Amino acid sequence: xxxxxxxxxxxxxxxxxxxxxxxxxxxxxxxxxxxxxxxxxxxxxxxxxxxxxxxxxxxxxxxxxxxxxxxxxxxxxxxxxxxxxxxxxxxxxxxxxxxxxxxxxxxxxxxxxxxxxxxxxxxxxxxxxxxxxxxxxxxxxxxxxxxxxxxxxxxxxxxxxxxxxxxxxxxxxxxxxxxxxxxxxxxxxxxxxxxxxxxxxxxxxxxxxxxxxxxxxxxxxxxxxxxxxxxxxxxxxxxxxxxxxxxxxxxxxxxxxxxxxxxxxxxxxxxxxxxxxxxxxxxxxxxxxxxxxxxxxxxxxxxxxxxxxxxxxxxxxxxxxxxxxxxxxxxxxxxxxxxxxxxxxxxxxxxxxxxxxxxxxxxxxxxxxxxxxxxxxxxxxxxxxxxxxxxxxxxxxxxxxxxxxxxxxxxxxxxxxxxxxxxxxxxxxxxxxxxxxxxxxxxxxxxxxxxxxxxxxxxxxxxxxxxxxxxxxxxxxxxxxxxxxxxxxxxxxxxxxxxxxxxxxxxxxxxxxxxxxxxxxxxxxxx
Amino acid sequence: xxxxxxxxxxxxxxxxxxxxxxxxxxxxxxxxxxxxxxxxxxxxxxxxxxxxxxxxxxxxxxxxxxxxxxxxxxxxxxxxxxxxxxxxxxxxxxxxxxxxxxxxxxxxxxxxxxxxxxxxxxxxxxxxxxxxxxxxxxxxxxxxxxxxxxxxxxxxxxxxxxxxxxxxxxxxxxxxxxxxxxxxxxxxxxxxxxxxxxxxxxxxxxxxxxxxxxxxxxxxxxxxxxxxxxxxxxxxxxxxxxxxxxxxxxxxxxxxxxxxx
Ligand code: SF4
Ligand code: SF4
Ligand code: SF4
Numbered sequence: 001x002x003x004x005x006x007x008x009x010x011x012x013x014x015x016x017x018x019x020x021x022x023x024x025x026x027x028x029x030x031x032x033x034x035x036x037x038x039x040x041x042x043x044x045x046x047x048x049x050x051x052x053x054x055x056x057x058x059x060x061x062x063x064x065x066x067x068x069x070x071x072x073x074x075x076x077x078x079x080x081x082x083x084x085x086x087x088x089x090x091x092x093x094x095x096x097x098x099x100x101x102x103x104x105x106x107x108x109x110x111x112x113x114x115x116x117x118x119x120x121x122x123x124x125x126x127x128x129x130x131x132x133x134x135x136x137x138x139x140x141x142x143x144x145x146x147x148x149x150x151x152x153x154x155x156x157x158x159x160x161x162x163x164x165x166x167x168x169x170x171x172x173x174x175x176x177x178x179x180x181x182x183x184x185x186x187x188x189x190x191x192x193x194x195x196x197x198x199x200x201x202x203x204x205x206x207x208x209x210x211x212x213x214x215x216x217x218x219x220x221x222x223x224x225x226x227x228x229x230x231x232x233x234x235x236x237x238x239x240x241x242x243x244x245x246x247x248x249x250x251x252x253x254x255x256x257x258x259x260x261x262x263x264x265x266x267x268x269x270x271x272x273x274x275x276x277x278x279x280x281x282x283x284x285x286x287x288x289x290x291x292x293x294x295x296x297x298x299x300x301x302x303x304x305x306x307x308x309x310x311x312x313x314x315x316x317x318x319x320x321x322x323x324x325x326x327x328x329x330x331x332x333x334x335x336x337x338x339x340x341x342x343x344x345x346x347x348x349x350x351x352x353x354x355x356x357x358x359x360x361x362x363x364x365x366x367x368x369x370x371x372x373x374x375x376x377x378x379x380x381x382x383x384x385x386x387x388x389x390x391x392x393x394x395x396x397x398x399x400x401x402x403x404x405x406x407x408x409x410x411x412x413x414x415x416x417x418x419x420x421x422x423x424x425x426x427x428x429x430x431x432x433x434x435x436x437x438x439x440x441x442x443x444x445x446x447x448x449x450x451x452x453x454x455x456x457x458x459x460x461x462x463x464x465x466x467x468x469x470x471x472x473x474x475x476x477x478x479x480x481x482x483x484x485x486x487x488x489x490x491x492x493x494x495x496x497x498x499x500x501x502x503x504x505x506x507x508x509x510x511x512x513x514x515x516x517x518x519x520x521x522x523x524x525x526x527x
Numbered sequence: 528x529x530x531x532x533x534x535x536x537x538x539x540x541x542x543x544x545x546x547x548x549x550x551x552x553x554x555x556x557x558x559x560x561x562x563x564x565x566x567x568x569x570x571x572x573x574x575x576x577x578x579x580x581x582x583x584x585x586x587x588x589x590x591x592x593x594x595x596x597x598x599x600x601x602x603x604x605x606x607x608x609x610x611x612x613x614x615x616x617x618x619x620x621x622x623x624x625x626x627x628x629x630x631x632x633x634x635x636x637x638x639x640x641x642x643x644x645x646x647x648x649x650x651x652x653x654x655x656x657x658x659x660x661x662x663x664x665x666x667x668x669x670x671x672x673x674x675x676x677x678x679x680x681x682x683x684x685x686x687x688x689x690x691x692x693x694x695x696x697x698x699x700x701x702x703x704x705x706x707x708x709x710x711x712x713x714x715x716x717x718x719x720x721x722x723x724x725x726x727x728x729x730x731x732x733x734x735x736x737x738x739x740x741x742x743x744x745x746x747x748x749x750x751x752x753x754x755x756x757x758x759x760x761x762x763x764x765x766x767x768x769x770x771x772x773x774x775x776x777x778x779x780x781x782x783x784x785x786x787x788x
Pocket of ligand 2: 110111112113122123124127170171172173174175176177178187188191444
């Protein structure tokens with residue numbers, strides 16, 4: 001790493017140089033051979049160094065988000081260090097994790113991106129060191145006094161920026177590394193901080209930030225206007241009524257005074273297989289006899305604001321749910337199948353805006369749809385015919401934000417037991433994948449936290465290797481033929497990855513897809 | 528003789544005082560002003576997420592005493608790391624016998640086994656060092672400081688063990704006298720007026736203590752802060768009940784007015 005020319009000497013130049021180095025190029029990709037076993041690869045230096053996420057260039061969007069609009073700013077070093085200082089002072093996690101890593105190596109083989117690619121910078125500790133090198137140089141005494149060499153640090157340079165932009169967009173913030181770290185160092189926190197620092201100097205990734213903007217302006221990640229939301233939900237309702245032949249079944253929109261406000265990722269409105277789960281939710285509510293509504297104002301459950309340490313964006317996106325709940329005078333809020341949405345709704349929402357106790361004091365906490373459905377199953381409110389799923393042997397991919405985020409049902413490990421309980425309640429045959437790939441050790445689908453764009457195909461395919469190995473293992477051993485999911489991003493990712501790895505796409509689906517198939521509608525037995 | 532002895536007395540004593548000072552001030556400063564005072568905006572505890580304070584204490588005790596998190600991942604590192612920390616602690620607490628008088632039984636109970644434990648400690652350190660240099664992935668992330676601190680501790684342990692053998696055995700009465708002198712407040716003043724405590728005439732002892740002083744001075748600026756830092760780790764020390772008990776972000780406390788706008 002050599003120190004680059006001071007950018008003030010040649011204003012404008014630094015931007016051109018960096019743009020050249022992180023230009024997005026479409027790269028070929030191929031999948032890893034499936035053996036059913038997850039092998040730790042040998043180090044292959046720089047094997048993924050060419051994979052760069054596309055940058056956001058729309059000036060309007062950048063301006064709305066509050067980031068520089070013309071690429072890298074000339075005085076970037078100053079702004080960079082200011083932003084880093086601010087984050088270090090605001091986030092205990094980041095500040096502490098900069099200091100206490102002992103580089104023991106325990107996390108080095110825990111990241112799906114390293115396992116799939118062998119690129120050593122995808123080892124969690126090496127990724128974090130990209131920031132630590134700057135930290136040691138500019139934010140510690142020895143670094144300030146004796147310079148970068150003395151502390152194994154880096155002086156800021158365009159090359160450093162390029163490495164940051166490359167590898168902090170090859171981390172899906174899945175937190176698997178933190179499970180095995182003796183001090184719980186959570187690389188996700190470091191990645192979130194790094195992304196915001198990059199944003200502040202003008203290097204903004206496209207896919208994720210476009211969505212963060214749309215969610216604030218229009219209320220959903222897909223950028224649908226309110227009438228488009230209504231249209232697609234009406235279409236879903238018509239479909240449902242036609243296939244079930246029950247005219248009363250409904251997908252209510254903006255119904256004031258309903259009991260439940262239901263929020264879910266907007267992909268559920270029409271993407272496949274997401275929509276199958278939406279049918280499932282509607283059937284559960286219908287059969288349980290609980291009045292519910294969706295909202296055009298809060299037409300999105302997901303909150304991409306979580307992926308960056310920009311608290312304001314996340315908070316603003318979250319506010320829509322809060323407001324919609326109040327405007328519609330519902331009693332409680334339930335969230336659909338989505339990984340990071342659940343983390344924001346369950347863990348962060350209360351901190352940002354307070355509890356939902358202004359609705360009904362009995363339900364101050366948001367609920368997960370799996371908590372709700374399992375409760376209904378247990379109370380016998382739903383009539384189930386498991387033979388409808390007789391053709392399936394199901395397994396579950398624990399979404400990382402759920403598995404390592406928040407409990408469900410108020411019980412330790414509820415986030416594992418409850419979704420499994422729902423599946424077992426509607427499907428006879430269920431098998432878990434090998435222990436080191438599920439529950440708290442689950443592998444990410446490899447497209448989470450802003451890496452689902454087509455520009456990331458090389459890392460998406462390679463990073464999916466551990467999950468695909470585990471899936472192929474239970475497929476071979478137990479004849480599994482359904483990969484049940486509780487996350488919209490996982491659904492999108494796996495319906496692309498399964499065919500890539502040679503499995504039929506139809507084997508992917510949401511848990512409520514299984515529920516929806518097994519529910520016997522009609523004759524109400526009531527709660 | 529007198530001249531050299533005087534210089535050694537002055538140097539060793541000052542080094543120890545300086546080491547202790549930097550260590551205590553640095554350690555407390557980091558723990559309090561940095562790790563404790565820096566706000567944590569959101570709840571980010573990680574699975575297994577205890578939902579009660581008791582659960583969190585148990586979880587952290589498991590990590591501190593038995594390296595629970597580490598044991599999930601890597602066997603060799605877990606064993607060598609755990610043995611290193613335990614034996615290091617056992618040997619460290621034995622050193623209290625130079626400070627306390629009378630010496631309590633809990634400090635001397637290892638009498639017979641102590642030397643053996645010392646060797647186990649040395650062995651564990653060597654395993655850690657060799658692993659660091661041979662394991663491809665760990666080697667990739669190893670910095671100079673990681674090797675430095677291992678070598679420093681190996682030096683301390685080796686000189687410590689050597690003092691158990693002739694001809695390096697220092698005069699125990701002299702050592703005890705030196706240390707109790709250093710602990711007396713009058714001695715600190717004595718150093719300012721160039722009347723240092725009398726260091727025992729043992730090169731090995733001087734080395735040993737010199738290296739310890741360096742370690743103490745290095746400690747607050749290094750990764751060794753993981754010792755105290757662990758207790759502030761938000762993925763480990765937070766109770767997982769944000770749905771039931773509102774966790775307040777220290778720099779964004781929020782208010783009903785803002786929320787209902
Ligand atoms: S496991 Fe933790 S302490 Fe060890 S190298 Fe990884 S992040 Fe650092
Ligand atoms: S958070 Fe996940 S993706 Fe990021 S470094 Fe850790 S294991 Fe890899
Ligand atoms: S998409 Fe699913 S598996 Fe992937 S990061 Fe999000 S929650 Fe985790």
